[in-house]
Amino acid sequence: MNSKIIKVSGGAFHLPGNDIDTDRIIPARFLKCVTFDGLGEHVFEDDRAQLKGSHSFDNTKNKGCTILIAGNNFGCGSSREHAVAALQCWGIKAIVAKSFAEIFHGNAAGNGLVCVTVGDYDHQLLLTVLEQPQPDEWMIDLQSMTIQTSIAGKPRSPIECSMPESDRERLIAGTWDTMATLLEAGGQIEETAARLPYMAH
Amino acid sequence: MSKNTLFDKVWGLHTVRSLPGGQDQILVGLHLVHEVTSPQAFSMIKERGLRVRFPHRTFATADHIVPTINRNRPLADPLAEEMLQHLERNCKEHGITLFSIGNDNQGVIHIIGPELGLTHPGMVIACGDSHTSTHGAFGAIALGIGTTQVANVLATGCLLLEKPKVRQIKVTGKLADGVTAKDVILAIINRLGVKGGIGYAYEYAGSVIESMDMEARMTLCNMSIEGGAQCGYVNPDAETINYLRFRKYVPQEAVFDTASMYWLKLVSEKDAEYDDVVELRGEEIEPMMTWGITPGQSISVNGNLPLIPKWGTKEAEEDAGAISQGLEYMGFAAGKPLIGTPIQVAFIGSCTNGRISDLQEAARLIQKHQLHVAPGVRALVVPGSENVRRWAMSEGLDKIFIKAGWEFREAGCSMCLAMNPDKLQGRELCVSTSNRNFKGRQGSPTGRTILMSPASVVACASTGIITDVRTLGN
Numbered sequence: 290m291n292s293k294i295i296k297v298s299g300g301a302f303h304l305p306g307n308d309i310d311t312d313r314i315i316p317a318r319f320l321k322c323v324t325f326d327g328l329g330e331h332v333f334e335d336d337r338a339q340l341k342g343s344h345s346f347d348n349t350k351n352k353g354c355t356i357l358i359a360g361n362n363f364g365c366g367s368s369r370e371h372a373v374a375a376l377q378c379w380g381i382k383a384i385v386a387k388s389f390a391e392i393f394h395g396n397a398a399g400n401g402l403v404c405v406t407v408g409d410y411d412h413q414l415l416l417t418v419l420e421q422p423q424p425d426e427w428m429i430d431l432q433s434m435t436i437q438t439s440i441a442g443k444p445r446s447p448i449e450c451s452m453p454e455s456d457r458e459r460l461i462a463g464t465w466d467t468m469a470t471l472l473e474a475g476g477q478i479e480e481t482a483a484r485l486p487y488m489a490h
Numbered sequence: 491m492s493k494n495t496l497f498d499k500v501w502g503l504h505t506v507r508s509l510p511g512g513q514d515q516i517l518v519g520l521h522l523v524h525e526v527t528s529p530q531a532f533s534m535i536k537e538r539g540l541r542v543r544f545p546h547r548t549f550a551t552a553d554h555i556v557p558t559i560n561r562n563r564p565l566a567d568p569l570a571e572e573m574l575q576h577l578e579r580n581c582k583e584h585g586i587t588l589f590s591i592g593n594d595n596q597g598v599i600h601i602i603g604p605e606l607g608l609t610h611p612g613m614v615i616a617c618g619d620s621h622t623s624t625h626g627a628f629g630a631i632a633l634g635i636g637t638t639q640v641a642n643v644l645a646t647g648c649l650l651l652e653k654p655k656v657r658q659i660k661v662t663g664k665l666a667d668g669v670t671a672k673d674v675i676l677a678i679i680n681r682l683g684v685k686g687g688i689g690y691a692y693e694y695a696g697s698v699i700e701s702m703d704m705e706a707r708m709t710l711c712n713m714s715i716e717g718g719a720q721c722g723y724v725n726p727d728a729e730t731i732n733y734l735r736f737r738k739y740v741p742q743e744a745v746f747d748t749a750s751m752y753w754l755k756l757v758s759e760k761d762a763e764y765d766d767v768v769e770l771r772g773e774e775i776e777p778m779m780t781w782g783i784t785p786g787q788s789i790s791v792n793g794n795l796p797l798i799p800k801w802g803t804k805e806a807e808e809d810a811g812a813i814s815q816g817l818e819y820m821g822f823a824a825g826k827p828l829i830g831t832p833i834q835v836a837f838i839g840s841c842t843n844g845r846i847s848d849l850q851e852a853a854r855l856i857q858k859h860q861l862h863v864a865p866g867v868r869a870l871v872v873p874g875s876e877n878v879r880r881w882a883m884s885e886g887l888d889k890i891f892i893k894a895g896w897e898f899r900e901a902g903c904s905m906c907l908a909m910n911p912d913k914l915q916g917r918e919l920c921v922s923t924s925n926r927n928f929k930g931r932q933g934s935p936t937g938r939t940i941l942m943s944p945a946s947v948v949a950c951a952s953t954g955i956i957t958d959v960r961t962l963g964n
Contacts, residue, residue, distance in 0.1 A: 305811075306811070306812075306815065307685075307808060307811075307812060308684055308685070308784050308812070310784075310926075310928045312907075312926070312928045312929070312930060312931050313928065313929055313930070316930055316935070317907045317908060317909045317931075317933075318908075318909065318933075320526050320554075320909060321526075321555060321567075321569040321570060321573060321909065322529075322569070322573075323529035323530070323533075323572060323573060323576050324529075324530060324533070325530055335929065335930045335935035336929070338935060339935065339936070360808075361685055361808075362684060362685035362688070362718065365684060365685070365718065365784075366620065366715075366716075366926060366928060367619075367620050367907070367926075368527065368618060368619055368620040368634045368635060368636050369526075369527065369636070370527070370530070370636035370637035370638060371637075373636070388685060388688055389688075390685075390688065390718065391688060391689075391718070391720050392620055392634055392635065392636055392715075393636075395635065395636060395639060396636035396637070396638060396639075399636070399638035399639065399642075400638060453512070453652060454511055454512055455509065455511030455512050455513045455652065458511050459511070467638065467639070467642055467650045468534075468538065468540075468638075468641065468642055468645060468646070470509070470515075470650060471515060471642055471645075471646040471648045471649075471650060472645070472646055474506050474507055474515055474646070474648065477506050477507055478506055478517065478543070478646060478647055478648060481504065481505070481506045481517045482517060482519075482544070482647065484503070485503065485504070485517070485519060486749070486752070487519060487610060487612075487613065487749075488519055488544070488547065490546075490739075490741065
């Protein structure tokens with residue numbers, strides 16, 4: 290049993306751009322490891338070096354934030370789960386994007402990293418909130434599937450967000466560890482295998 | 491919802507159970523393992539006291555971190571050596587067949603699976619590597635997965651998945667001379683976009699696909715993931731059966747014939763229903779090259795680089811952002827031709843184009859047109875497997891490459907992702923047969939990649955500039 294993830298609250302910040310690939314999130318040279326420890330400090334390492342301090346992950350204002358706002362097709366490319374691990378090590382607990390690449394999404398779901406999507410219009414609204422001088426902490430509520438924001442203590446209308454129902458149920462119930470669910474099938478696994486001739490070889 | 495496609499049938503056969511939330515527990519019949527995404531997965535199952543459920547259906551190799559020269563153990567890079575030792579120890583402990591450095595069958599996991607006959611039609615195949623889609627060329631559901639999922643497959647032989655939609659991509663007519671499977675898949679990604687495939691499995695069909703040999707189909711399916719699709723496949727046919735007959739891990743003699751009949755029955759039915767159908771005309775596809783930082787940012791070799799849209803919809807603004815970012819990173823000017831751009835490195839290899847037919851075609855062009863690598867260009871041929879390497883050598887291809895100024899290496903992923911010593915330096919521009927032109931992908935944080943076919947790479951390496959392979963003649 291994992292911890293139940295019903296709400297994620299914290300500061301939010303924006304990482305501009307679409308198609309942010311996992312090579313950018315964690316460059317391949319950091320994959321030479323046998324554990325996921327210590328990847329947080331290398332998240333977006335090459336992008337950050339090139340932007341010389343002006344990358345979202347270097348902005349002191351974003352330090353301690355837990356919610357990342359991204360664009361379309363976030364996490365595309367390589368299947369490396371190191372990308373999810375690096376973001377989590379850095380402190381990210383939830384990502385709000387227009388869309389996610391599939392393998393990244395699966396990796397996130399299995400590790401309790403909340404990934405929700407919003408439409409273009411709502412995405413723009415969220416960015417407008419971030420541009421205000423005093424945005425407060427946000428809250429992503431997985432029960433109502435809304436993102437609640439406020440500016441200088443004044444709450445704004447909640448914004449609807451979505452995620453696959455099965456992922457949502459598992460996060461809320463604290464059963465996002467897929468291994469436990471898969472093991473429940475017990476002997477059904479061998480029964481299915483027995484029906485497939487090639488499994489005997 | 492799709493119906494009666496190969497995808498639907500194979501998915502159904504492998505469904506262990508359906509869960510209330512809408513996901514299916516899917517049995518994985520072949521699990522391929524490599525050194526980069528598996529050590530944490532083995533630790534995860536160890537922590538829970540679990541064992542590998544189907545060790546005889548699990549096969550491993552070392553490909554990502556292996557050097558392509560000086561492969562004596564211990565490896566010069568201590569981190570690479572440590573990863574290799576972890577893989578060796580884990581495979582030994584769990585009774586998994588491993589093709590490590592020094593084994594005759596070592597190579598890039600997606601090259602050796604088909605080559606050894608491990609990959610069959612109608613299988614569900616998983617590997618902790620996004621290019622697992624390659625195996626779809628045989629009519630298998632082949633899925634790239636992350637490390638937690640690798641642990642799931644190790645311990646339970648299963649994955650928890652939501653069934654994707656199925657899109658048929660028909661390529662009709664025939665291809666013009668000088669146009670290859672690599673150009674076809676780059677054209678498809680160009681048309682549908684790098685996120686166009688999210689939520690889909692791609693079925694490739696039509697006369698162009700049917701007339702492709704198995705290695706071309708593998709190149710095609712390999713890059714399905716670059717189009718955002720969960721996997722891609724081609725329905726098996728006589729070509730598939732002929733490729734597999736007599737391979738090491740296929741059933742032999744009469745059992746093979748029985749298996750073949752079963753495989754051919756799995757093809758999508760005539761009345762199959764798809765969630766979407768897209769059609770491309772083969773004749774309209776030209777040799778393609780990427781110009782930017784995603785595999786969707788491509789043009790035909792004679793085309794001009796895109797202009798940056800100045801105004802318009804929100805979508806156009808986003809396009810403008812992506813275009814200007816891509817051009818800026820590559821150091822290219824909007825609206826100008828790509829042809830004639832000087833290059834510094836040429837790479838033939840990877841799970842996309844590191845097979846024997848890729849090397850044969852490259853060597854054929856070199857020999858026929860008496861080509862030599864242009865001054866100032868570093869050119870590398872890295873066979874996809876030790877079997878490919880030996881085959882190439884038995885035909886004397888290594889000598890053709892070396893005489894023409896190419897280096898001929900040992901098998902591995904090499905400069906596709908540069909986890910081994912083969913890397914770009916600084917801002918070098920590389921013409922590459924690999925699959926990703928992401929920022930920094932080839933080992934230098936500022937290095938630049940142009941993806942293209944092996945034939946196009948040979949043409950560019952020989953002139954030192956971006957060149958239309960068709961100008962060489964056939």
